Amino acid sequence: MYKYLREEIKNLKAYRVNEMEYKVKLDANEGIDWMDGLNRYPLDRSDELREKLAKNLHKRAQELLLGNGSSELIELMMKAYLEAGETVVSISPTFSMYRIFTIIHKGRYEEYPLDGMERIDVDRFIEFVDEKNAKLVVLCNPNNPTGSLIPKEDILRIISSVDAMVVLDEAYIEFSDYPSGDDTGEFKNLVVLRTFSKGMALAGIRLGYMIGHEEIIGYINRVRSPYNVNVLTQSVGIKALEGEGTTKKNIEMIKSERCRMKNELEKMGFKPLDSQANFLFFPGEMGLGNSLAEKGILIRSFGGELEGFYRLTIGTPLENDAVLKAIEEVQNERSKLK
């Protein structure tokens, strides 16, 4: 929405790349081809990929903007909307990059604690956003690192009640029970961020996208670096959209493994939260992460307020069995020491 834009950006025009058909192209100081046509710059706005993606999502291409991972898109929102000293509100605990990007962009970061790390008190959250006079509200749904999902009606109520831009980070939405939950429609203060890194299992190509009202996408294009998605990523992205059957099968496998792993961890005395993402979050004994790392098994440990909490990504059945076995070994070694 225009009124939330940074003053400098209100008068800035987006850089436009000339992408006309040509016989001879000597307008961009590109070199001579020696490696598969990579002497050429990519399409500035990833047109082919963006149009295919738009079709899949039942959106118009003007409602999408692609980025070098959705991380870039979080940052572009701050570049466009956040003035020095203005406030970004999010929940706690959540994805730590929101805080880091806010600080980099000279903002203030305020967090609203989740009840029991899972539920959000919507009325109080809306009050909190008002009190803090937030310019941006960032919500991660399903949330990282807890795996919990804010119900759709709560999300809709937040978007329509706050006087701020809302960034809805749906990095894990494909693993939730509402994977096509895209009825966030025509809000002019909302962008939804998605990524190819998790559900599509293509973290290596760095590709994310923003879905938003055409007007907002136009503003974000003003602060985006030209050619921000490289040629290789655009072409793999197009290929990936054709292989969606495989990703869907893998997601189903992860979901059933998530259920199995939760049960197994509970049998071992852990209490993982209900998860709608591709990981489980649970408290455990101090040093569990290190003990597992010594066995070559990496899970995520946290520090600070989340000291003693762990986040385990759901892997293949074999990998998951290896984790369970290693945890059991650690538990046995510890009980011998007692």
Ligand SMILES: *Cc1c(COP(=O)(O)O)cnc(C)c1O
């Ligand atoms: C993994 C993740 C992302 C994705 O980042 P990319 O830059 O697209 O790889 C975004 N948000 C959250 C909360 C994540 O956990």
